Amino acid sequence: MAVKKLDPADALAQKANEAEHLREFIDRTTFSGDQREAAGELSAVDQHPADVADVTMQREVDYTIKAIVEEEVHHIQQALKRQAEGRYGICQDCEKEIDPERLAVRPQATLCIDCQRRMEEGPRR
Numbered sequence: 001m002a003v004k005k006l007d008p009a010d011a012l013a014q015k016a017n018e019a020e021h022l023r024e025f026i027d028r029t030t031f032s033g034d035q036r037e038a039a040g041e042l043s044a045v046d047q048h049p050a051d052v053a054d055v056t057m058q059r060e061v062d063y064t065i066k067a068i069v070e071e072e073v074h075h076i077q078q079a080l081k082r083q084a085e086g087r088y089g090i091c092q093d094c095e096k097e098i099d100p101e102r103l104a105v106r107p108q109a110t111l112c113i114d115c116q117r118r119m120e121e122g123p124r125r
Contacts (some may be wrong), residue, residue, distance in 0.1 A: 008089060008103035015107045016076045025068050072108075078088045079108040091115055 082088045089098050093115040102109055111119060 008100050008107055009083065011104045012076070012079055012083065012088070012107035016073075016080060019069065019073045019076050023066075023073055026062075026066050031066070033042060075108040075110075079110070082110075093119075 008054060082090075089100070089103055090096070091098055091112040092110045094112060096112055098109055098112045104114055109116070
């Protein structure tokens, strides 16, 4: 059975669609109510902090997840902008073409795999 390779441009469009659906889902479910609704309380004022600590902790985790999704959406939007400008798939560091297999897996990539590795390793001493 042959595996169909996804075109990088199609992968980017698919990734943009998925990220937007995830963002909408988070807003619709996680952030649709306030902390009182999440805790099932009429008021958060008369609650001891320890009584709502688990709800507060979960809300912090939710905000972290939302920030990660928002950052991903930003990277995808930047990739779509580069695509519209004809710069999509070009490494921002060495200006060589990014491997289409890399773009199929990570369509918002801005660096080729070699430059990405160098960046992640950091400066050498």
